[in-house]
Amino acid sequence: MTETVETPRMVKIDTAGIYYRDLNARLRKLVDEGVDQIVLQNVCGQRYIASDLSRPVDIKICGTPGNDLGAFMNGSRIEVFGNAQDCMANTMNAGEIIIHGHAGDICGMAARGGKIFIRDYVGYRAGIHMKEYQDKKPVMVVGDTGQDFMGEYMAGGVLVVLGLGLKEGQKHKANFIGTGIHGGVIYISGEVEQHQLGKEVGVAELDEHDREILGGLVAEYCEHFKRDAEAIMRRPFQKLYPKYLRPYGRMYSY
Amino acid sequence: MRTLVPARFIVERDASKCIKCQVCVNQCSFDSHYWDAEDDEVKVRPGKCVGCHRCVMFCPTGAINIRRSPLEYRENYSWEPEYIEDIQKQAEQGGMLLTGMGTDKPHRIYWDHLVLNASQVTNPSIDPLREPMELTTYLGSKPDRIEIDPSTGNLATRLAPQVKLNVPVMFSAMSYGAVSLNVQQSLARAAAEIGTMWNTGEGGLHPSLVKYANNTTVQVASGRFGVYSEYLKTGRIVEIKIGQGAKPGIGGHLPGEKVSAEVSLTRMIPQGTDALSPAPQHDIYSIEDLSQLIYALKEATNYQKPISVKIAAVHNSAAIASGMVRAGADIIVLDGIRGSTGAAPKAIRDNVGIPIELALASVDTRLRAEGIRNQASLVISGGIRSSGDVAKAIALGADAVNIGTAALVALGCRVCQQCYTGKCAWGICTSDLKLTKRINPELGARRLVNMLRGWALEIDDMLGGMGVNAIESLRGNRLHLRGIGLNEKELEILGVRMAGD
Numbered sequence: 001m002t003e004t005v006e007t008p009r010m011v012k013i014d015t016a017g018i019y020y021r022d023l024n025a026r027l028r029k030l031v032d033e034g035v036d037q038i039v040l041q042n043v044c045g046q047r048y049i050a051s052d053l054s055r056p057v058d059i060k061i062c063g064t065p066g067n068d069l070g071a072f073m074n075g076s077r078i079e080v081f082g083n084a085q086d087c088m089a090n091t092m093n094a095g096e097i098i099i100h101g102h103a104g105d106i107c108g109m110a111a112r113g114g115k116i117f118i119r120d121y122v123g124y125r126a127g128i129h130m131k132e133y134q135d136k137k138p139v140m141v142v143g144d145t146g147q148d149f150m151g152e153y154m155a156g157g158v159l160v161v162l163g164l165g166l167k168e169g170q171k172h173k174a175n176f177i178g179t180g181i182h183g184g185v186i187y188i189s190g191e192v193e194q195h196q197l198g199k200e201v202g203v204a205e206l207d208e209h210d211r212e213i214l215g216g217l218v219a220e221y222c223e224h225f226k227r228d229a230e231a232i233m234r235r236p237f238q239k240l241y242p243k244y245l246r247p248y249g250r251m252y253s254y
Numbered sequence: 255m256r257t258l259v260p261a262r263f264i265v266e267r268d269a270s271k272c273i274k275c276q277v278c279v280n281q282c283s284f285d286s287h288y289w290d291a292e293d294d295e296v297k298v299r300p301g302k303c304v305g306c307h308r309c310v311m312f313c314p315t316g317a318i319n320i321r322r323s324p325l326e327y328r329e330n331y332s333w334e335p336e337y338i339e340d341i342q343k344q345a346e347q348g349g350m351l352l353t354g355m356g357t358d359k360p361h362r363i364y365w366d367h368l369v370l371n372a373s374q375v376t377n378p379s380i381d382p383l384r385e386p387m388e389l390t391t392y393l394g395s396k397p398d399r400i401e402i403d404p405s406t407g408n409l410a411t412r413l414a415p416q417v418k419l420n421v422p423v424m425f426s427a428m429s430y431g432a433v434s435l436n437v438q439q440s441l442a443r444a445a446a447e448i449g450t451m452w453n454t455g456e457g458g459l460h461p462s463l464v465k466y467a468n469n470t471t472v473q474v475a476s477g478r479f480g481v482y483s484e485y486l487k488t489g490r491i492v493e494i495k496i497g498q499g500a501k502p503g504i505g506g507h508l509p510g511e512k513v514s515a516e517v518s519l520t521r522m523i524p525q526g527t528d529a530l531s532p533a534p535q536h537d538i539y540s541i542e543d544l545s546q547l548i549y550a551l552k553e554a555t556n557y558q559k560p561i562s563v564k565i566a567a568v569h570n571s572a573a574i575a576s577g578m579v580r581a582g583a584d585i586i587v588l589d590g591i592r593g594s595t596g597a598a599p600k601a602i603r604d605n606v607g608i609p610i611e612l613a614l615a616s617v618d619t620r621l622r623a624e625g626i627r628n629q630a631s632l633v634i635s636g637g638i639r640s641s642g643d644v645a646k647a648i649a650l651g652a653d654a655v656n657i658g659t660a661a662l663v664a665l666g667c668r669v670c671q672q673c674y675t676g677k678c679a680w681g682i683c684t685s686d687l688k689l690t691k692r693i694n695p696e697l698g699a700r701r702l703v704n705m706l707r708g709w710a711l712e713i714d715d716m717l718g719g720m721g722v723n724a725i726e727s728l729r730g731n732r733l734h735l736r737g738i739g740l741n742e743k744e745l746e747i748l749g750v751r752m753a754g755d
Binding site (some may be wrong): 021024028047048051052067068071072073074086087090091093106109110112125128129131132133136152153155156180182183245246247248249250251252253254 | 352476
């Protein structure tokens with residue numbers, strides 16, 4: 001593990017060929033010693049990065065981190081210059097993850113707080129079972145599109161799908177969007193047909209309040225990835241919301 | 255709609271003993287008793303009684319008795335009253351029948367068809383009154399071999415994290431929301447006092463219970479309620495819940511009305527919303543995915559906690575258990591068809607899964623055959639009622655057992671199966687603050703400790719009777735068991751011989 005100390009509080013690590021357990025143990029130690037900024041170079045599939053750090057830090061990752069990046073993360077900021085794999089931000093409590101590329105399946109699963117920005121597309125089950133609690137409200141912004149089960153069982157938070165990669169006339173392909181949703185909201189741009197949505201999903205135009213929330217998130221997305229926020233906001237958006245707060249309340253006899 | 259479901263119980267009040275104190279009115283959370291001011295007497299609403307006996311136990315003059323309703327149906331082996339009444343309920347309400355507690359169906363209880371050995375002349379028994387007996391159990395993965403550093407004489411092998419239990423009996427996962435906080439406080443306090451574990455279930459960890467961290471198993475289930483990094487670090491064991499015996503293969507819904515302000519704080523969800531635990535964990539669709547979550551939790555806790563994985567006992571449990579061990583689980587928990595629950599569809603509870611005895615025997619046999627039994631501890635649950643069941647479970651191969659219903663019975667539960675209503679008159683399965691006060695954590699803990707102490711003494715005696723002085727010597731020692739009234743296939747799966755053989 002080649003390590004370069006740029007300043008006392010900033011460390012660069014060349015992770016080529018480093019086993020994930022050794023890398024994560026090193027990260028834990030550096031953070032405990034007071035390092036605030038860590039740059040990981042040549043990352044290639046190492047899992048669980050930043051899932052157990054004693055305090056929030058800033059991590060830049062060059063390469064492709066492995067599954068469960070930032071799982072259970074509580075306040076750190078991760079910027080990935082490459083793609084992310086499955087289970088990114090699994091059950092995240094707080095923090096920020098920015099992906100300059102695409103991400104795999106199950107991004108942001110059960111996230112309770114924090115922000116996730118993905119420049120391109122995501123795999124299956126993105127934002128599944130995201131929830132919110134008191135002042136914690138997770139947000140996930142996907143630049144392109146996602147696969148089936150986006151926002152399934154969503155219990156809170158905001159999922160934004162910008163559809164930027166869709167060509168003229170091309171529709172989103174995902175099915176079962178928002179199945180079982182009972183909290184939170186999905187803002188989606190690009191054509192989605194009724195049969196692609198879960199039966200618990202309501203569809204509405206954005207009101208002033210929605211546009212304010214969406215505008216703020218789009219502005220952040222554009223700041224991260226150098227895009228034109230005004231052009232994105234001119235696109236038509238739909239709001240997907242839970243029709244029922246208790247979707248399964250009438251399933252039982254007593 | 256007029257109900258066609260008849261009353262199941264008759265409440266009898268002896269007028270000569272009743273002093274009209276209305277204790278029964280106050281104690282009955284199902285509104286069975288009421289005060290009629292006009293007639294100046296306590297009356298009963300037919301059909302409301304659930305047979306929980308709260309009024310019987312608290313009537314100061316012993317004026318109340320509860321009997322099964324004498325309503326007679328025409329004899330029919332196929333159409334028993336239960337099936338007729340269930341259909342009537344569904345015809346009236348149109349949903350899945352919901353129920354609480356473990357199944358009441360007569361699935362064979364193999365514990366009752368197994369008997370333990372006792373030493374006589376050739377191998378004398380041990381007297382626990384004057385010989386030290388050892389019930390201590392260590393949960394966690396054990397190494398294939400131990401290496402000693404010859405220069406220092408110290409252990410050179412690095413052991414996986416171990417959890418010490420003074421008795422091989424732990425309290426099952428029962429979440430805050432399903433049971434009251436006072437129940438959890440009773441369990442946690444008792445676990446700490448006796449040196450065993452209690453389990454948060456998937457409802458998060460209430461701040462008042464953090465002080466029992468060393469005796470706490472924290473659960474990570476599909477809803478991920480209350481799961482965050484501090485929670486994981488606080489627990490002594492982290493348990494991934496895949497399934498439970500009462501409802502294998504399905505999820506759970508804690509209705510919004512049970513998500514009180516305090517429950518919402520612990521579960522970390524808004525007050526009054528449904529807490530949905532979907533059937534699968536969305537990040538586990540294979541053994542490889544399970545392995546990924548196991549190691550995510552190991553990373554998140556810096557490899558300092560054993561990771562437990564709980565599944566319901568099903569047809570292919572043995573193959574699944576093998577995969578779980580290879581996926582990195584340190585503890586495997588198997589929950590059988592008689593496993594309890596706060597709420598489950600009756601159809602699932604009574605029809606899905608297999609008895610824990612058979613699952614335990616087949617899993618232990620399979621793991622031994624594959625040479626990986628040492629790599630994970632085996633904990634079973636689902637219908638453990640007594641110290642005899644515990645001893646037999648250990649002889650069949652378990653490292654320890656979990657008890658749920660037995661612990662609640664120690665706290666007063668009468669197994670009336672109404673947990674899902676949230677009206678538990680004993681203050682056990684409820685978040686109603688008035689009812690919750692009926693469990694005093696200090697007295698509750700005392701009752702639980704007493705019960706476990708009694709069981710420990712009995713297990714000591716049984717071990718002594720077998721001529722062994724440590725629970726380790728009984729574990730998986732099926733020669734200490736014999737079967738009664740079992741067929742050859744049952745004996746083969748259990749790996750025990752027939753009595754007399």
